[in-house]
Amino acid sequence: MAKRIAMGEPADLSASEALELMSEGALSAQALTEACLDRIEAVDPQIHAWAQTDRRRAVFEARARDRRRADGLPLSAMHGIPVGLKDIIDVQGFATGNGIPRDADNRPTEDASIVRRLRDAGAVIVGKTVTTELAYFHPGATRNPHDPERTPGGSSSGSAAAVAAGMVPFAVGTQTNGSVIRPASFCGVVGYKPSYGTVPRTGILRAAPSLDQVGFFARRVEDVALAGELMGPDDRDPDYRLNPGPLLTTTLSEPPLAPDLAMVETPFWDRTDADTRDGFAELLEVLGVHGTAAELPEVFGRGAGWLATVMAAEMARNLGHYADADPVSAAFQALVEQGRSIHAVDYLAARDMQAIMRDSLEPLFERFDAILTPAAPGEAPRDLNSTGDPIFSTLWTFCGLPAVTLPLLAGENGLPIGVQLIGPYGQDAKLLRTARWLTRLCASKVEESG
Numbered sequence: 001m002a003k004r005i006a007m008g009e010p011a012d013l014s015a016s017e018a019l020e021l022m023s024e025g026a027l028s029a030q031a032l033t034e035a036c037l038d039r040i041e042a043v044d045p046q047i048h049a050w051a052q053t054d055r056r057r058a059v060f061e062a063r064a065r066d067r068r069r070a071d072g073l074p075l076s077a078m079h080g081i082p083v084g085l086k087d088i089i090d091v092q093g094f095a096t097g098n099g100i101p102r103d104a105d106n107r108p109t110e111d112a113s114i115v116r117r118l119r120d121a122g123a124v125i126v127g128k129t130v131t132t133e134l135a136y137f138h139p140g141a142t143r144n145p146h147d148p149e150r151t152p153g154g155s156s157s158g159s160a161a162a163v164a165a166g167m168v169p170f171a172v173g174t175q176t177n178g179s180v181i182r183p184a185s186f187c188g189v190v191g192y193k194p195s196y197g198t199v200p201r202t203g204i205l206r207a208a209p210s211l212d213q214v215g216f217f218a219r220r221v222e223d224v225a226l227a228g229e230l231m232g233p234d235d236r237d238p239d240y241r242l243n244p245g246p247l248l249t250t251t252l253s254e255p256p257l258a259p260d261l262a263m264v265e266t267p268f269w270d271r272t273d274a275d276t277r278d279g280f281a282e283l284l285e286v287l288g289v290h291g292t293a294a295e296l297p298e299v300f301g302r303g304a305g306w307l308a309t310v311m312a313a314e315m316a317r318n319l320g321h322y323a324d325a326d327p328v329s330a331a332f333q334a335l336v337e338q339g340r341s342i343h344a345v346d347y348l349a350a351r352d353m354q355a356i357m358r359d360s361l362e363p364l365f366e367r368f369d370a371i372l373t374p375a376a377p378g379e380a381p382r383d384l385n386s387t388g389d390p391i392f393s394t395l396w397t398f399c400g401l402p403a404v405t406l407p408l409l410a411g412e413n414g415l416p417i418g419v420q421l422i423g424p425y426g427q428d429a430k431l432l433r434t435a436r437w438l439t440r441l442c443a444s445k446v447e448e449s450g
Helices: 015-024 029-047 055-070 113-120 157-164 181-187 221-230 245-252 274-290 298-325 330-340 344-360 362-367 391-399 428-448
Strands: 050-053 082-086 124-129 170-175 190-193 213-218 261-264 291-294 370-374 403-410 416-422
Touching (some): 015 221, 029 082, 029 124, 050 157, 055 124, 082 157, 113 124, 157 170, 181 190, 181 213, 181 391, 181 403, 181 416, 190 221, 190 391, 213 221, 221 403, 221 428, 245 428, 261 274, 274 291, 274 370, 274 428, 298 330, 298 344, 344 391, 370 428, 391 403, 403 428, 416 428
Parallel strands (some): 082 124, 082 170, 261 291
Antiparallel strands (some): 050 124, 170 213, 190 213, 370 416
16 A cells, blocks of 8 residues: 655645645645745745745646646646746746846746746746856855755756755756756755756757756655656757656656666765765665776766866857856856867867767666766855855766766765766666665665664
8 A cells, every 4th residue: 555645734745745645636736836935935035045936926827737637637747846947947927037137137038948848747837046147156145955154056056945945846957067966965855967958958048058958856756757748859959869758757667676886986086075985985885786886987087178178168159248248257257268268179079079988988887777976075065155066967967968866965064965876878767766776775774773
């Protein structure tokens, strides 16, 4: 018999729990949405996760979902789930602020593709979450819900913090380097960055198209699997590659399979703190025969430099006009200057390495189901002028591989440290199944230890 979900406070429910209760008629979309909006009013003055919200519109959308259910129509996959969207994503009726004063009055005339798909899936749009300046490093106002003196990470700062603080059960961000995986780790939520080219980016700030990827925040692996509804072709995004979406939820419903994981330190292991190193040593013991220390091909030692080349060149081309006309941070100004100094031959050589590095992992993935590595060097830094180090996302973003981070470890201050899993390109469903297995294994070990 399935375990019955205790109602409790609706804003504390995971997306999958809320969906189950709504399908049973034990919870309405309006009640869930209003609970999330009340939570925002109560805690966001301290956390600053939101750039904009619209209570009236959100409640109107929630009531429409409830009427659909009352009419006996089948519930959509994300029926009534309140969602936050990073403020570089176009939503009709909201400004797309992009984290800068210049765009505060920039009001798009149509929804981004992903917003249309969210609405088609039955989601309720609550508002826009804070982004760093132009989705780069200069932080916005958001603080970490676990400690307001610490960074929530970036650039999807508000999306991660909103989920962590119980303001919404599901939020959307983007990642060009480490902007989903890192804030998910710092805020202690599940973060999922799908394979490159699976989620359309039409209507989203164009920063570095060879790297830009949409990602998701939620409280459980089952919740981020709802992203499968948002995948699929879009003829306005030329980088669309494949659609693993239909498999995400169906694969999670299958019996769990014990995977073999490759524990990889990466060339940047010296950037981890002692808590992270100790935590991964313990995790390797917990995995037993299912975890093996492994090495990356030598070429990965240069991957961070190649990503930096591609990112700087493409962001200078697409966003350099902001640096020319407006006061921007010194960090963004330096990025544009760097990008404009890169020679075409160096940029093209770096682009070539994306496929070469991804292909070089084939022997590793023939032996192992996924790579296991930190999501960030450690706990969120106590520094509101920084968003932390993205280095443990860099290589996988560059290769376009699917990645998920799980809040399985904690540091000496009791703050979360994420465990990252990376899978073969296009095998997102298998990766999420592996993530669910690892989550359950760690939970069972915690129960055994009392």
